[in-house]
Amino acid sequence: MVSTMVALTDEMIAAFETIKAFPVATASKEGWPNVVPIGFVELVDKETIWIADNFMKKTLDNIRENPKIAIYVWGPETKGCYQIKGDVELKTKGPEFAKMQETVRAKMSKAPAKGLMIVKIREVYTCAPGPTAGDRIL
Ligand SMILES: Cc1cc2nc3c(=O)[nH]c(=O)nc-3n(C[C@H](O)[C@H](O)[C@H](O)COP(=O)(O)O)c2cc1C
Numbered sequence: 001m002v003s004t005m006v007a008l009t010d011e012m013i014a015a016f017e018t019i020k021a022f023p024v025a026t027a028s029k030e031g032w033p034n035v036v037p038i039g040f041v042e043l044v045d046k047e048t049i050w051i052a053d054n055f056m057k058k059t060l061d062n063i064r065e066n067p068k069i070a071i072y073v074w075g076p077e078t079k080g081c082y083q084i085k086g087d088v089e090l091k092t093k094g095p096e097f098a099k100m101q102e103t104v105r106a107k108m109s110k111a112p113a114k115g116l117m118i119v120k121i122r123e124v125y126t127c128a129p130g131p132t133a134g135d136r137i138l
Contacts, residue, residue: 003087003122004122005047005048005120005121005122006047006121006122006123006124006138007046007047007121007138008043008046008047008084008121008124008138009138011079011080012073012080012082012124013043013046014079015073015074015078015079015080015081015082016043016073016082018075018077018078019041019073019074019075019078020039020075021037021038021039022037022038022039022041022071022072022073023035023036023037023038023071023072024036024037024038024041024051024059024069024070024071025069025070025071026058026059026062026063026066026068026069026070027062027066027068028061028062028065028066029065029066034058034059034062036056036058036059038051038052040052040054040103040104041071042103047120047121048118048119048120048121049071049084049086049118049119049121050096050100050116050117050118050119051069051116051117051119052100052103052104052111052113052115052116052117053112053113053114053115053116053117054104054108054111054112054113054114055112056115060090060115063088063090063117064090067087067088067089067090068085068086068087068088069085069086069087069088069117069119070083070084070085070086071083071084072084072127074127080126080128081126081127081128081129082124082125082126082127082137083124083125083126083127084121084123084124085121085122085123085124085125086119086120086121086122086123087119087120087122088117088118088119088120089117089118089120090115090116090117090118091115091116091117091118092114092115092116096116096118097115097116100113100116101113121138123136123138124136124137124138125137
């Protein structure tokens with residue numbers, strides 16, 4: 001099955017901007033789950049998220065064998081709650097990788113910035129409490 005990409009709405013983008021560290025969930029091929037806080041999660045366009053790998057171990061192992069990711073977008077200042085799922089492409093060289101290194105090292109000069117995860121957004125669900133919680137919205 002070929003999954004299509006979906007584009008976040010303005011409300012979802014506004015929610016995204018309120019978050020300082022995102023819970024980033026992956027799973028091994030066998031389905032063993034893993035979730036970690038990640039600060040460098042950047043929306044580069046409405047369909048694409050960049051995640052910088054500085055210190056990842058299990059997340060990286062999971063992405064190599066099962067290139068899929070889920071995050072949720074919620075914090076005390078967030079309007080709404082969104083769960084985002086996507087396919088990941090791992091880059092360790094090339095112009096996009098170099099750009100990520102530059103951005104990360106501008107904030108943290110000694111950051112390893114050893115990998116770039118390019119997430120193509122495939123599905124969005126609402127996680128706001130109420131009767132529509134869990135519904136797929138994109
Ligand atoms: C607030 C916060 C922000 C973080 N941001 C990042 C980040 O942008 N990139 C990164 O690789 N690790 C980041 N980390 C560290 C990872 O969460 C940590 O290395 C984690 O152990 C990775 O787990 P894993 O081995 O299961 O992948 C951050 C941690 C915290 C607490």
